[in-house]
Amino acid sequence: MIGRHKGKVRAWMAAAAALAMLAAPATAQKRGMVALPGDPVETGSGKVAGTQLDSGVHAWLGIPFAQPPVGANRWAAPKPIRWQGVWNADRKGPECIQVLRPHDINHYFGEEATSEDCLTLNLWAPADAGKGAKRPVIVFIYGGGFTIGSSGMANYDGEAVAKAGAIAVNFNYRVGAFGFLAHPELSKEQGGHSGNYGIMDQIAALRWIRENIAQFGGDPDRVLVMGQSAGAFSVASLIFAPEAKGLFSSAVMLSGCNYRTPWPTLESAEQTGLRLQERLGAASLAKMRDLPADRILAVQSENQVGARVEGIRIGGPILDGKVLPLQKDAALKAGALARVPVIAAYTSDDIDIAMSPLGRITGLADYRAQAEKLFGADAAQFLKLFPASTDEQARAAAREAARAQGFVLAARQCAVDQAKLGQATYIARFSRHHPFRPGVAIVDVDPATIGAYHTSDVPYWLGTLDAYNSLRPTRDWTAEDRALSASMLGALIAMAKTGSPDTPALRWPAWSVRAERQLDIGAAVAVTPLDVKRIEWMEAHPLDRIAPAGVRSHPID
Template sequence: MRKVLATLLAATFVAGTSAPAAMNPISGDPVAIDSGRVSGTMLSSGVRAYLGIPFAEPPVGNLRWAAPKPVKWDGIFNADRKGAECIQVLRPHNINHYFGEEPSSEDCLYLNVWTPPTAKPGAKLPVIVFIYGGGFTIGSSGMPNYDGENVAKAGAVYVNFNYRVGALGFLAHPELTAEQGGHSGNYALMDQALALKWIRANIDKFGGDPDKVLIMGQSAGARSVSLQLFNPMAKGLFRAAVMSSGCNFVADGVGGGQMMTLSEAEKVGLAYQEKLGAKSLEDLRALPADRILAVQSETQVGAHVEGVRIQGAIVDGYVIPRQNGEMLASGDIARVPIIASYNQDDIDAGMSPLSRVKTVAEYKAAVQQLYGANADAYLKLFPIATDAEVPAKAKRYATMAGLETSSRRCALAMSKLGVNGYVDEYSHKHPYVPGVKIADQDIATIGAYHTSDMPYWLNTLDKYNMLRPTRAWTEADRMLSGQMLGALIAMAETGSPSTTALAWPATTAKTDVKMDFDVPAKVVPLDTKRLDWLAAHPAAVQARSTRPDRVRD
């Protein structure tokens, strides 16, 4: 049992600031939850923030590479600052998603709760839960662009949390499988499920309704959401799901690939052990975390580490019983309404061979490689007449074949199971400050890039100017953000994203439409004929670049 008397020592500084923030007591605290008593801090907006609440024992020692265990404490836990991010490479200071240094630790299983100023226990407010992305090797709930203050100001309870990433989150190993009753790996997904159980058990104490929980994730976070739809441990823990970039549970993995089996993942674990020169699981658990990170392959946020590649989720027979496609076919999926979302200039376009063609001849050659005997039929449906048209049209066609097709298929699959699916494309380019330099973006050519929708969904636009001016936001941007956040809250409240400000019909075989989040936002028809052809004629699986020319996180 852990005694917590004052501040969270692992997180001495709030990200993006140079000194600890003062704690402003909340009238009525402490809140009594399953773990113990907790006190938060009142923000200047009146929003009540409970930051850095532990939802599990620190996953260290013998709990490294083990299922997370619920935590309890004596005394009052002062939840006035965010917890440390899980072990990962750190970020250069000149990239798009640098918002200030965050402390890092293996002791990282913490969550944050923001509640509206007038929220009271039992108020039964809708709950938005956000799961970060980052290719399953980076990411943090402490990033300010994932903050929940403005969500709470809009009337919902907002929660985000950390989960283990990289080798510490997904390492499978024969010794671990023997220790854990026939399965190993997927610790990150178990962290997520335990956080959702914490929310189910405790969110009413903060004014939230445990029956109105929406889970949302972006990129690897979207993949996490889709996996929780199939996870027996997460059954009944949420009433709606949103996947941004994107939903791909109809075909397992990008490009239709399959998730690793346990035996395949154990071989990766043995390669990891060999790379580290460890003789046993005991030796692996004795190594400092930086040694573990040093041999993990990483190509994000400027890192270029050639090591053992951790590929994420594993069909372990426990957290993930079978391949998602098999489970969907037998109806073994949470039957909740979903939003399947993608961006106009998303990561799939950057990873497609079509993104690298510059001439009509190169385009036709790439199509031949991708579609083989079906290449001529493809070219009739997806023509490009001149070299000047190639960049824009090839990128658009790549998006249609990638996340647009998979998002539509997810929505239609849910429709067949009797629940609604909604599709949207975020197509609005950020308004940049003229001349601003961002190391991982060319502001002259970048469009609606991977992750660019997130500050609109969560109304965190101003976080992008917290360290230096990068965006010249307009009232139109703020209106669009209000519409998108309103849709999320409505989805949590009612199961539908439609609001009085923005009607949003479900995507079905009869109403084959999507929401286009631009200025103005509008419902537009999907290109049914071409999308049906793409769904019926999947491209050959290609080796995709591990260093895409699109922003990852």
């Protein structure tokens, strides 16, 4: 197999290049590179050459932004990378090692190679955005519960963003045990802290973008960082991370603006790391680093994309004392977080409903019984705020209550905290249903009942509607869907450019204490008031979240 690197590089770079060829979809394999005027681009890591897509967009795909996190670099902070010669960046790199996806699920867009050697980014630019063009930059961070996800997925592609006039970037970060393992031996090795390697990867990628994006026509001072689900939780973590300060100027969190939920402590995460070591039967950290990656993956808990592994649950940011030095409440009190405008959005049938005990109400009798069980003496107040007299009304009221205590509450809390920092928050509720093709069979969703599901807004924001028909027809997109997507993408670019998503095509006022409003994006688009009374009541009566009943109707990423 022929590697893509033409310069004098280390053997592992050539191997990574060969593996990336395997990761490319069949369509990319069939066309060679189309040379770009002005290439190679000189970056701080070395020279890169990209390719022109059929749309005319210029793309540099699979650029390494850090050394491969393998060998001694497994469970270590990402290290800067340099190469000699020209890196041919014409195809996406492998996803960070994780379980692979069945082919009959909603979010299958083609087989991807998976590897520990995965710290690469993809960059798309308009054809006329040469060096010094200072276009706004949109950086997308994938979700997946911090155990799966990939920048190579077609629904996260940046080509449409570039066609609309901005620079688009996405990147891989380590997930699961490889991205978030904390362990006493690691903490001793790393100055008293461990874990959060995936967040460090994100910071390293943003730093690379900051240092190099001007060479591709981007403005390093107008960088919007955007994430969905675990990607949104990542963005929130970056807002609280001192090392990420100054690396972005605005933020978007889809289904996961969270300024209040505490991070797990280093001590508790270290105990989880010790349990993983015990399950692996490894005598030491050195022995754990010697294990093949699939052995570690095999004992990691996973309940997404059809996987059912009851192992050790590792994934997500922790209060490590370095990357995240302060708990959220302390950081908010001290004002020790990034001061940037944000968009906080959620979907009307989001996963927060499935994670609430109210999301499983079967009828009126069940609804009333659960109200008594969950709220005790306050059950009458609850039933007055969320009234129902039929089975159908009971199910709808229960879902509305679950929603009021889920992502809409989190979005409002973010807005309240942002206001104290003097920063704007724009809240959106996405309620448009995908137009599933009649009779289409998708194993993990029921098109008849799925609604505006968790992640259903992503292709509208990024202009990737057609990705869902790339392998088999599943949606019958309408002209209205495409027009709405164009308006949402335009709002996103405006946010990156000016700090506000308000545009002539999508009028969007900021939330304020005097006018608690959101943009409702559904069959029609309208500015609607938040139901503050219900939200505040549910905030005062917190319920424990529960694991979703399977993943059939709520794909995680």
